[in-house]
Amino acid sequence: xxxxxxxxxxxxxxxxxxxxxxxxxxxxxxxxxxxxxxxxxxxxxxxxxxxxxxxxxxxxxxxxxxxxxxxxxxxxxxxxxxxxxxxxxxxxxxxxxxxxxxxxxxxxxxxxxxxxxxxxxxxxxxxxxxxxxxxxxxxxxxxxxxxxxxxxxxxxxxxxxxxxxxxxxxxxxxxxxxxxxxxxxxxxxxxxxxxxxxxxxxxxxxxxxxxxxxxxxxxxxxxxxxxxxxxxxxxxxxxxxxxxxxxxxxxxxxxxxxxxxxxxxxx
Amino acid sequence: xxxxxxxxxxxxxxxxxxxxxxxxxxxxxxxxxxxxxxxxxxxxxxxxxxxxxxxxxxxxxxxxxxxxxxxxxxxxxxxxxxxxxxxxxxxxxxxxxxxxxxxxxxxxxxxxxxxxxxxxxxxxxxxxxxxxxxxxxxxxxxxxxxxxxxxxxxxxxxxxxxxxxxxxxxxxxxxxxxxxxxxxxxxxxxxxxxxxxxxxxxxxxxxxxxxxxxxxxxxxxxxxxxxxxxxxxxxxxxxxxxxxxxxxxxxxxxxxxxxxxxxxxxxxxxxxxxxxxxxxxxxxxxxxxxxxxxxxxxxxxxx
Numbered sequence: 001x002x003x004x005x006x007x008x009x010x011x012x013x014x015x016x017x018x019x020x021x022x023x024x025x026x027x028x029x030x031x032x033x034x035x036x037x038x039x040x041x042x043x044x045x046x047x048x049x050x051x052x053x054x055x056x057x058x059x060x061x062x063x064x065x066x067x068x069x070x071x072x073x074x075x076x077x078x079x080x081x082x083x084x085x086x087x088x089x090x091x092x093x094x095x096x097x098x099x100x101x102x103x104x105x106x107x108x109x110x111x112x113x114x115x116x117x118x119x120x121x122x123x124x125x126x127x128x129x130x131x132x133x134x135x136x137x138x139x140x141x142x143x144x145x146x147x148x149x150x151x152x153x154x155x156x157x158x159x160x161x162x163x164x165x166x167x168x169x170x171x172x173x174x175x176x177x178x179x180x181x182x183x184x185x186x187x188x189x190x191x192x193x194x195x196x197x198x199x200x201x202x203x204x205x206x207x208x209x210x211x212x213x214x215x216x217x218x219x220x221x222x223x224x225x226x227x228x229x230x231x232x233x234x235x236x237x238x239x240x241x242x243x244x245x246x247x248x249x250x251x252x253x254x255x256x257x258x259x260x261x262x263x264x265x266x267x
Numbered sequence: 268x269x270x271x272x273x274x275x276x277x278x279x280x281x282x283x284x285x286x287x288x289x290x291x292x293x294x295x296x297x298x299x300x301x302x303x304x305x306x307x308x309x310x311x312x313x314x315x316x317x318x319x320x321x322x323x324x325x326x327x328x329x330x331x332x333x334x335x336x337x338x339x340x341x342x343x344x345x346x347x348x349x350x351x352x353x354x355x356x357x358x359x360x361x362x363x364x365x366x367x368x369x370x371x372x373x374x375x376x377x378x379x380x381x382x383x384x385x386x387x388x389x390x391x392x393x394x395x396x397x398x399x400x401x402x403x404x405x406x407x408x409x410x411x412x413x414x415x416x417x418x419x420x421x422x423x424x425x426x427x428x429x430x431x432x433x434x435x436x437x438x439x440x441x442x443x444x445x446x447x448x449x450x451x452x453x454x455x456x457x458x459x460x461x462x463x464x465x466x467x468x469x470x471x472x473x474x475x476x477x478x479x480x481x482x483x484x485x486x487x488x489x490x491x492x493x494x495x496x497x498x499x500x501x502x503x504x505x506x507x508x509x510x511x512x513x514x515x516x517x518x519x520x521x522x523x524x525x526x527x528x529x530x531x532x533x534x535x536x537x538x539x540x541x542x543x544x545x546x547x548x549x550x551x552x553x554x555x556x557x558x559x560x561x562x563x564x565x566x567x568x569x570x
Binding site: 205250 | 274276277278279288289299301302304305308309311312315337338339340341343344345372376
């Protein structure tokens, strides 16, 4: 069981539900260490002052905010701490909205909410109420020195809280402009029909379990084989393939036989 | 670079265009698309009997077993007009999907050429899509368990069905698990079959909780055999008998005798793997062990 990252209570109206917050996602990308190629020693980071050309200890480091080129306002950790949002221990629910009203582009990170001791009943009530109304809750939480806007919704047997990006954290679409102009009007009827048909023919139910990070899997498999001392071949090596002509001849022979059998059975 | 060999063959009344015969579909075995087509052509008389009139959910591997694959309910609109389809109305949103049928040699071959390595068919036929003609338990080994464990659980499932006077059929999935089937008479609607399947799986779990789970949650499956009863659903499709499977090596979902599962339960599991080239010998030796599925079937015990 992972450790909770926050505990406090969900507050809406006069109701208070003690909850704990657990991270619901994990980073599974493969990470590497840096080694010196000659001798395999781990590369170390050092903080160097270029003026004195000496290593600087953590205690000697202060933070500077660049207000103009090479002009810094110095701030200390204590000063920043005094500015932190008061660590209120509540998730304040401010509104309930339909999930479809929330643009997925705002979703940032998922967390599980788990009822605190003796809160199973109140937690269950909120879950059912959200289910019956088909709504999600919008609230605020202070976590890790930042105030987040969150949505809370029912997913399976848990409430899931999702931290949201603020609108000013999103890059406006106009800033992602390429060379070509996007044309959505006056497209040839026929091409549009073909494109729509192609989409239709590939339409299916979305099953996330069908998808994996295939790059990660390839990297890990490659590493596993190297670790076991196997010779690693990056390109898959196939056995000699039968000539196309031979396989075609075999196929036609199989078809003749199959047809014969099926006709015999039908008569 | 392999050339993309396109050609056409005569299959029954139709000419079927085939492409990339020399594309390698199973790199570990060097098994090509042409060989996949040849397997299905030679197994066609048997596999078509099991596919006939059952709507398919296509599972396409256009780049072979190591490439992307995707599921497709709607039969590609590029299909030749002789490929038959079945209209299936979604109970969720009321939309109609046109599922492919593999009722003849040409349709089967055309589908394989579309990259359908595996054939997944409905448990019901177009005669009555609401009443399955088969029930299935998909026994899947959780992490830390072996095919031998699956065999042992398959035997207890067989015995539990026998207590209800149902005769079970069994096939190895061609991947890691075992499918236990019951041929049904088509009287019980899906809801009844599903609740029967679920309650039997639940009883198995209750009787041997350390070995069996009927719960699909991943953490419950570790060290246990998962009895998946949930495939007994009007919209779900199960890997058909004699279908090739997309594993590292080409293997077939092969009907076997219970005697072979008993041997597997004793530890002799090596003989429970079947390559495409084994199929014709087995059919000669044992006939089609899934023949009862095509017969009148059995009724579920009334509850």
